[in-house]
Structure formats: C-alpha cells, structure tokens
Amino acid sequence: xxxxxxxxxxxxxxxxxxxxxxxxxxxxxxxxxxxxxxxxxxxxxxxxxxxxx
Numbered sequence: 001x002x003x004x005x006x007x008x009x010x011x012x013x014x015x016x017x018x019x020x021x022x023x024x025x026x027x028x029x030x031x032x033x034x035x036x037x038x039x040x041x042x043x044x045x046x047x048x049x050x051x052x053x
Contacts, residue, residue, distance in 0.1 A: 005047045012040050 019032045 002047060002050055005043055005050075009040060009043060012036055012043070
C-alpha cells in the first residue's frame with residue numbers, strides 16, 4: 001500500500017511542477033499549489049500511520 005501512496009505522491013509532485021510553470025494567473029497558481037501541498041501533507045500523514053511491511 002505504501003508503494004501506491006508513493007506513486008500518488010510522485011504524481012502530485014509532477015502536478016505541482018506543472019502548476020508552477022503554467023500560464024494561469026498567479027493567484028490561481030498559488031491556490032492550486034496550496035491545494036496540492038495540502039493533499040500531499042495529508043497523504044504523508046496517512047502513510048506514517050500505515051504499518052511497516
């Protein structure tokens with residue numbers, strides 16, 4: 001399961017990069033980047049609660 005979470009984290013990192021270099025207005029990029037960061041934080045916290053395998 002941790003491998004699945006790690007794959008999602010990798011995809012979110014790519015999304016973060018795409019947001020950073022998009023041509024959207026700065027306020028939209030900041031909002032989207034904040035949303036992605038919040039999702040990544042929540043996912044990381046969930047990963048820490050998983051038992052080691």
